[in-house]
Amino acid sequence: MMTNMSERSPSQGAVIELKDVEKSFGATKVLTGVNLSIAKGETVVILGPSGSGKSTLLRTTNRLEPIDSGEIWYHGKPIPREGRELAAYRAEVGMVFQQFNLYPHKTAVQNITLAPVKRGKQKPEEARARALRLLADVNLSEHANKRPGALSGGQQQRVAIARAMAMDPEVILFDEPTSALDPEMIQEVVHVMKRLSADGMTMAVVTHEIGFARESADRIVFMDEGRIIEESDPESFFTNPRTERAQEFLGKILNH
Amino acid sequence: MDDLLKALPGLLEGLGVTLYLSIPAFLLAMVLGSMMAIFRVSRVRSLEVLGTLYVEGVRNSPLLLILLLLVFGLPDVGILLPLELAVIIGLGLYSGTFVCEAVRSGINGVDVGMVEAARASGLTTRHVISEVLLPVALRTMIPPLATVFITTVLSSALAAAVGVTELTGATRVYNLVAAQPFVAFGIAAAGYLLINLLIGWASAKSERLLRFNQ
Amino acid sequence: MSTSRIFDIAGPRQQRRVRIATTVSLVALVLVGLVVAEKLYYEAQFVSEKWLVFYDLDFIRFLLAGLWVTLQVCAVSLVTSALFGILLALGRLSSVAVFRIPAIGVIEFFRAMPFLLIVFAVMFGLPSVGVSMPAYWQLVVAITVNAGAMFAEVFRAGILAIPRGQREAGLATGLPSRHVFTSVVFPQAVRNTTPALMSQAVRVIKESSLGYIVGVAELLNNARVVSEFTGNFIQAYLAAGVLFVVINTTVSYLGARWADRLESS
Numbered sequence A: 001m002m003t004n005m006s007e008r009s010p011s012q013g014a015v016i017e018l019k020d021v022e023k024s025f026g027a028t029k030v031l032t033g034v035n036l037s038i039a040k041g042e043t044v045v046i047l048g049p050s051g052s053g054k055s056t057l058l059r060t061t062n063r064l065e066p067i068d069s070g071e072i073w074y075h076g077k078p079i080p081r082e083g084r085e086l087a088a089y090r091a092e093v094g095m096v097f098q099q100f101n102l103y104p105h106k107t108a109v110q111n112i113t114l115a116p117v118k119r120g121k122q123k124p125e126e127a128r129a130r131a132l133r134l135l136a137d138v139n140l141s142e143h144a145n146k147r148p149g150a151l152s153g154g155q156q157q158r159v160a161i162a163r164a165m166a167m168d169p170e171v172i173l174f175d176e177p178t179s180a181l182d183p184e185m186i187q188e189v190v191h192v193m194k195r196l197s198a199d200g201m202t203m204a205v206v207t208h209e210i211g212f213a214r215e216s217a218d219r220i221v222f223m224d225e226g227r228i229i230e231e232s233d234p235e236s237f238f239t240n241p242r243t244e245r246a247q248e249f250l251g252k253i254l255n256h
Numbered sequence B: 001m002d003d004l005l006k007a008l009p010g011l012l013e014g015l016g017v018t019l020y021l022s023i024p025a026f027l028l029a030m031v032l033g034s035m036m037a038i039f040r041v042s043r044v045r046s047l048e049v050l051g052t053l054y055v056e057g058v059r060n061s062p063l064l065l066i067l068l069l070l071v072f073g074l075p076d077v078g079i080l081l082p083l084e085l086a087v088i089i090g091l092g093l094y095s096g097t098f099v100c101e102a103v104r105s106g107i108n109g110v111d112v113g114m115v116e117a118a119r120a121s122g123l124t125t126r127h128v129i130s131e132v133l134l135p136v137a138l139r140t141m142i143p144p145l146a147t148v149f150i151t152t153v154l155s156s157a158l159a160a161a162v163g164v165t166e167l168t169g170a171t172r173v174y175n176l177v178a179a180q181p182f183v184a185f186g187i188a189a190a191g192y193l194l195i196n197l198l199i200g201w202a203s204a205k206s207e208r209l210l211r212f213n214q
Numbered sequence C: 001m002s003t004s005r006i007f008d009i010a011g012p013r014q015q016r017r018v019r020i021a022t023t024v025s026l027v028a029l030v031l032v033g034l035v036v037a038e039k040l041y042y043e044a045q046f047v048s049e050k051w052l053v054f055y056d057l058d059f060i061r062f063l064l065a066g067l068w069v070t071l072q073v074c075a076v077s078l079v080t081s082a083l084f085g086i087l088l089a090l091g092r093l094s095s096v097a098v099f100r101i102p103a104i105g106v107i108e109f110f111r112a113m114p115f116l117l118i119v120f121a122v123m124f125g126l127p128s129v130g131v132s133m134p135a136y137w138q139l140v141v142a143i144t145v146n147a148g149a150m151f152a153e154v155f156r157a158g159i160l161a162i163p164r165g166q167r168e169a170g171l172a173t174g175l176p177s178r179h180v181f182t183s184v185v186f187p188q189a190v191r192n193t194t195p196a197l198m199s200q201a202v203r204v205i206k207e208s209s210l211g212y213i214v215g216v217a218e219l220l221n222n223a224r225v226v227s228e229f230t231g232n233f234i235q236a237y238l239a240a241g242v243l244f245v246v247i248n249t250t251v252s253y254l255g256a257r258w259a260d261r262l263e264s265s
């Protein structure tokens, strides 16, 4: 395993693979020697204390942040650095944000159809029909023509997930999708994510929802101070964390 | 009442000239200001510097000085513009700096997360700008741009100082001839108030129409 | 600026494009510069006598004398406008309608008037109702009326921005409400509004150039004298422009520095 990881070539079957990724903001080192590979159909949950670099890890994966050194591969090829190629790559990697980030001037349907139509992936009517089906999947049929301002946080986040799905992405990155939600809305979003995971979507999820991690994760990745310091299956991570930092972290979030 | 009727034609004509100067000047300012705002975010160093020099240089000069340069300076280098055109250019140059600032802060005020979501969804830079950034930013720019428009109308009064008889100039002329300051200045004030109210109303209305909620 | 988060960080191709655009625009700018220079040269604008005002000490001294008057007018006007503005702001914030309504009327009215119209009203309107004064004061009065209305809004915003809690805390310590205003609310309002006041100061400096109309020997008026005396319009006004820009950028810069300090504290 270790020898395989240090070789500078993509491993077989990985959708996304990060290799020795380093990233600093000015003088602060945020990612240090990060290696991670996500296989097709896998749900990887990323845990770690605040400031450990989880968001940055996801953001570098679709190049919202460029990296200083190392490599990121998508299906065995380095991800594009700019231009149309980068846009095309991002179209295959969905992203769901903590703050939903819907377009405030567009309705739920328009939020979903914008990228597919503008990328020429679907015709407008086709995209609309698809969007309505996606909204039905997340139980929002009756809100299709509302603007984000008229939707609750949980509803907005479900629209955001539908928006990510509309591009038929190979993988979806979730950055704390439930952290900005009121407690009673968390479950509606978690429910959608669990179903996606069960349907075989490839997902990388930063979350503090231990229930989701236990049930849906194929693998837990634990980060601390910009490094991945523990990687294991959920069962052993939650019952028997190896590192002290992970024990501390679990102690904190399980007791609160 | 009689005095009012006597004063009105000249002052109304002045009001017409005020609009004739300030509307094209504002349009010019919009074009120039938006262009300079784009320059200033373009990452092309030379254009950034040009934009900064323009904004800082023009915004910090008195408009009267700019008008004097255009009206009395340009003929010295063999450029003879019609008086009104020179004034429109001067006004447009001056208001353009305020348009530039309004556009820039409108763009900078856009929620970064929303733009990142657009980028992350696979939209090209062009579509991020045309479908997400501008539609959202334009709405927030309406009130400051309306203020710039009002300022342009008010600034156009300085045309009177270089010999164009717009509303303020007509007021002075009428007062000189008829010696009726209350009538003259009263009508002029009413004219400017009306323009202010109209622009303010249009701005509030269009802002309401373009609201996001519901 | 936060454009780096609005747009993607430039990759190698984008960087190359930026370099090309820089080169092309530089060449274009230089070409424009050359055309202008050629025109100026052709119109004999480069003859050294034309630029007298930039190196002849007598002219420079004359312009600086104008600048000194500009600064004086502005200093006096800033004080009077601030006083008038505070009065109007307090009026507008008052719960007594007799104070509030006239204050609102005055503020909104003068904000809607062109500055030159106010100047004309002071120059030609006031004398016919028996109020006449020297040119210097005509200019100061016109600025005060106009800038006072602007200052009033700045002050009002500054006062309203002070958390209610602080006011109440002041009252709770037993200070009488007038003292709470002068010792708690007012100093903070001034501190917080200084950047906005600085940009109003730039406005006042620019407005003082209407000494040209009123007949006050300030900077622009002196530039006019130089331009007529030498016949070099462009150079005379450019020289005045340089001085205006230097003064105003300095004031703006200080305002921006103050704003930064406020933000970081």
Ligand SMILES: Nc1ncnc2c1ncn2[C@@H]1O[C@H](COP(=O)(O)OP(=O)(O)OP(=O)(O)O)[C@@H](O)[C@H]1O
Pocket (backbone or CB within 6 Å): A025, A028, A030, A048, A049, A050, A051, A052, A053, A054, A055, A056, A057
């Ligand atoms: N744009 C930025 N500029 C400077 N520093 C940044 C930037 N983004 C993140 N950081 C810093 O990088 C470190 C990692 O941030 P990151 O957001 O990736 O952490 P995180 O694990 O997602 O934390 P959280 O759980 O609070 O979301 C932090 O110290 C943060 O302050």
Ligand SMILES: [Mg+2]
Pocket (backbone or CB within 6 Å): A054, A055, A056, A175, A176
């Ligand atoms: Mg985070």
